[in-house]
Amino acid sequence: SRMIEQVVELEDAERTSTMAAVSTQPLTQPLRSRHQTPLSQASSPPKTRWSLRAVMAFLVAINMLNFIDRGVISGAPVQFGGFVARTLNKPPSQQSVYLGLLTSAFVSCYAIASIILGELVRHCSKFRLLAGGLMVWICALVMSGIAFWLGSAPLSFYFFLGARSLSGVGEAAFQCIVPPYVEDFAPAQYKSLYLAIFFTAIPTGTAIGFEYGALMAGSVGWGYAFLLEALLMLPLAVGAFFLPPAATLAEQARQLDAPLLAATDTAIPSEERGEDGVAVAGEPISLGATERGADAADTPTPKGAEDAAVTQCGPSSCTQGVFAQAATLVLSPTYMLICLGYASQTASVIGLSTFGPLILLSLGDFVSQEAASLNFGLVVALGGVFGTPFGGWLSDRLIKKIRRGRSVGWASSAANAHDEASLIMLLNAALMVVGTCFVGLGVFVARDKELRSVFFACIFFNVFFVFSTTAGVNRSIMLTVPTETRAFALAMLALVIHACGDVPAPVIIGALKDALAPNCNIVWLNHTTPTCEQPERGCINPVCTESEADQHGLHVTLYIGSLWMGWAILLWALCWCLLSAKAKQLEESFRGQGSAGS
Numbered sequence: 001s002r003m004i005e006q007v008v009e010l011e012d013a014e015r016t017s018t019m020a021a022v023s024t025q026p027l028t029q030p031l032r033s034r035h036q037t038p039l040s041q042a043s044s045p046p047k048t049r050w051s052l053r054a055v056m057a058f059l060v061a062i063n064m065l066n067f068i069d070r071g072v073i074s075g076a077p078v079q080f081g082g083f084v085a086r087t088l089n090k091p092p093s094q095q096s097v098y099l100g101l102l103t104s105a106f107v108s109c110y111a112i113a114s115i116i117l118g119e120l121v122r123h124c125s126k127f128r129l130l131a132g133g134l135m136v137w138i139c140a141l142v143m144s145g146i147a148f149w150l151g152s153a154p155l156s157f158y159f160f161l162g163a164r165s166l167s168g169v170g171e172a173a174f175q176c177i178v179p180p181y182v183e184d185f186a187p188a189q190y191k192s193l194y195l196a197i198f199f200t201a202i203p204t205g206t207a208i209g210f211e212y213g214a215l216m217a218g219s220v221g222w223g224y225a226f227l228l229e230a231l232l233m234l235p236l237a238v239g240a241f242f243l244p245p246a247a248t249l250a251e252q253a254r255q256l257d258a259p260l261l262a263a264t265d266t267a268i269p270s271e272e273r274g275e276d277g278v279a280v281a282g283e284p285i286s287l288g289a290t291e292r293g294a295d296a297a298d299t300p301t302p303k304g305a306e307d308a309a310v311t312q313c314g315p316s317s318c319t320q321g322v323f324a325q326a327a328t329l330v331l332s333p334t335y336m337l338i339c340l341g342y343a344s345q346t347a348s349v350i351g352l353s354t355f356g357p358l359i360l361l362s363l364g365d366f367v368s369q370e371a372a373s374l375n376f377g378l379v380v381a382l383g384g385v386f387g388t389p390f391g392g393w394l395s396d397r398l399i400k401k402i403r404r405g406r407s408v409g410w411a412s413s414a415a416n417a418h419d420e421a422s423l424i425m426l427l428n429a430a431l432m433v434v435g436t437c438f439v440g441l442g443v444f445v446a447r448d449k450e451l452r453s454v455f456f457a458c459i460f461f462n463v464f465f466v467f468s469t470t471a472g473v474n475r476s477i478m479l480t481v482p483t484e485t486r487a488f489a490l491a492m493l494a495l496v497i498h499a500c501g502d503v504p505a506p507v508i509i510g511a512l513k514d515a516l517a518p519n520c521n522i523v524w525l526n527h528t529t530p531t532c533e534q535p536e537r538g539c540i541n542p543v544c545t546e547s548e549a550d551q552h553g554l555h556v557t558l559y560i561g562s563l564w565m566g567w568a569i570l571l572w573a574l575c576w577c578l579l580s581a582k583a584k585q586l587e588e589s590f591r592g593q594g595s596a597g598s
Contacts, residue, residue: 048244048245048248048249050243050244050248050249051252052185052249052252052253055185055243055244055249056182056194056197056198058236058239058243059178059182059198060197060198060200060201061201061236062134062174062233062236062240063174063178063198063199063201063202063205064201064204064205064208065205065229065232065233065236066137066170066171066174066201066205067201067202067203067204067205067206067209068205068206068208068209068212068229069141069167069209069226069229070103070205070206070209071205071206071207071208071209071210071212071213071353071377072209072212072213072216072217072222072225072226073099073102073103073213073354074099074103074206074209074210074213074353074354074355074356074357075209075210075211075212075213075214075217075357075369075373075377076213076214076216076217076218076222076369076373077099077355077357077358077361077369078217078218078369078539079217079218079221079222080099080102080217080222081095081099081521083156083157083160084098084099084157086152087152087153087154087156087157088154088157092521092541094514095514095521096355096358096509096510096511096513096514096521097507097510097511097514098157098510099354099355099506099510100354100355100505100506100507100508100509100510100511101161101506101507102160102161102164103350103354103502103506104502104503104504104505104506104507105161105162105164105165106164106165106166106167106168106171107165107168107498107499107503109165109166109167109168109169109172110168110169110171110172110494110495110498111168111495111498111499113133113168113169113172113173114172114175114176114491114492114494114495115322115326115491115495117129117133117172117173117176117177117487117491118176118322118325118487118488118490118491118492119322119325119488121176121177121487121488122484122487122488126177126181126487127240127241127242127243128241129173129176129177130173130174130177130178130240130243131237131238131240131241132173133169133170133172133173133174134170134173134233134236134237134240135237136166136169136170137166137167137169137170137171137233137237138170138230138233138234138237139166140163140164140165140166140167140169140170141163141167141226141227141229141230141233142226142227142230143159143162143163143166144160144163144164144167144223144226145223145224145225145226145227145230146159146163146223147159147160147163147223148221148222148223148224148226149223171494172491172494175490175491175493175494176487176488176490176491176494177487178198179195179198179474179478179486179490180478180486180487180490181243181246182194182195182198183195183475183478183486184246184247184250185246185247185248185249185250185252185253186253187253187254188253189396189400190392190396191396191475192391192392192393192395192396192399192424192471192472192475193389193392193393193395193396193471194392195392195470195471195474195475196388196389196390196391196392196393196468196470196471197388197389197392198471199388199467199470199471199474200384200385200388200389202384202388202467202470203380203381203383203384203385203387203388203463203467204381204384204385206353206377206380206384207376207377207378207379207380207381207384208377208381209377210356210357210373210374210376210377210380211370211373211374211377212225213225213373214357214369214370214372214373214374215370216228218369218370322488325485325488326488326492328485329481329485329488329489329492330492333575333578334421334480334575334578334579334582335477335480335481335489336496337571337572337574337575337578338425338473338476338477338493338571338572338575339492339493339496339497340496340500340567340571341473341567341568341569341570341571341572341575342473342493342496342497342501342568343496343497343499343500343501344500344501344564344565344566344567344568344571345432345466345469345501345565345568346497346501346502346505347500347501347502347504347505347564347565348505348561348562348563348564348565349466349502349565350501350502350505350506351502351505351506351508351509351561351564352509352558352561352562353380354505354506354509354510355506355509355510355513356376356380357369357372357373357376358372358520358540359513359520359554359557359558360372360375360376361540362517362520362540362544362545362550362554363446363449363545363551363554364449364544364545365449365452375456379456379459379460379463380459380463382460382463383459383460383461383462383463383464383467384463384464384467386464387463387464387465387466387467387468388467388468388470388471390464390468391427391428391431391467391468391469391470391471391472392468392471392472394427394468395424395427395471395472395475398423398424398427399420399423399424402419402420402423414586415583415586415587415590417479417480418479418480418579418582418583418586419579419580419583419587420479421475421476421479421480421579422575422576422579422580422582422583424472424475424476424479425472425476425572425575425576425579426572426573426576427472428469428472428473428476428568428572429568429569429572429573429576431465431466431468431469432465432466432469432565432568432569432572433569434461434465435461435462435463435464435465435466435565436462436562436563436565436566436569438458438459438461438462438465439458439459439462439562439563439565440559440562440563441458442454442455442457442458442459442462442562443555443558443559443562445458446555446558447555462562466565469568473493474490474493476579477489477490477493478490480579505561509557509561512557512560512561513553513554513557515553516550516552516553516554516556516557517544517549517550517551517553517554517557518550518553519541519543519544519547519550520540520541520544520550520553520554521540521541521544
């Protein structure tokens, strides 16, 4: 018993000395979060049968279906123009405005859902929110299909408009949840590339949607197109419930990344770690990540906590309200410059792609909408498939090269993040310059029918360079906002680009085309003409291709729509200047603290 008493006394003495050492720790030394544990003692992430490739393929498939749905209306202007004329009794000169309204309708529900989901994702299971949003989207697809059989009353149009509005819930869930999820599990050396692969579904899905909509609408009817999409999405929505935690996939990524990390010294500098190897509070686990709150430890996620890797937040940020978060983002000049630049680019791309097949028909290049949709969609798909991953790969290579030229511990993690974001925005501005030059040249040569091949080549390179900026935009935002705010920041990004970009753009471009080329719309003739092989299905007004005024109006519409993306160049160049200045300020502050501490 005496030996046991001595052991207890020794343990009490050790505990007392440890507490005394902690209490006398200098205030200048960063404190670790009470939630952080040494990496060696952290519970291992749960096992999963999902692989990195399987998860990426799954997410890309959902995103692909989302944007296939976005391309259906644009790919079948004849049938949907007839739907507008039949239900609302609108003349051909006013059809384009309503077609643009149908394309933009989802923003009403998207605006509400994005704010709600951006807040809920910090408190609820993100996979349940994602699956729930997809289920609502499936309901919207079924309603869209039902509208096909509701007859010619105006109620049919407004029912269809409401169904398209409801589809915004699914996109809101995706934009809030998936990009941060991909950012969390992607290998450190290839984060931009992984995001680019995910966003490749945007141009590819939209292009497939053009041809899919044209074929389905021209054969069995566009109502079946939406019902088939709902059937394909149903198993994917169910599968979203069972996605693995980001920490589990990140462990797989670390095994792939280990040789590269050892070769490039991208791990956290020793000065930013504690004695036991745990990252100190407020610092991320790897360079290039954003600054986190004191409770945002990057330890592996325990079994069952599927949202821990993404939705952890600090003591102050978790209590911050929705409007406070929104105000913080809106008052950030760099964040708003990124968003507004992306909105101007999106306005140009979506505004023109909405009427791409219709404009090709109006220019007289194609007789059938199926041929116009196929050729236009093929050019957009090829440009997006090659351009989107190219931009991600180029960003990763640029950042990797810059990192190799730095000494370990040259600056704080925040300075690293802002410096990398500034480089990405500079690259994006340069890519947009090249893309804008190509689209300007393409519109110029569109006047000559003998140079149509040059026109399509210019459109291909425009899409290639424009979509190569997609991953960089999202990565820059996630680099420069707190981790716990990323979902809400991406929701705000999507809200800004919809409100200022792809929602007003189709309506404005449609109204502009109706005003400058009033004869270039769908008409129904009582006799067969050379340009209308099936009069009962409708065709482009024959006057359009013969009228110089209408042809000139089409080219003016193309110029205004395409050159609008020049605003992205100016805004992103200004953002690069501000991010560079912020990175330099953070670097000087970090070195000043180091000098004071020594």
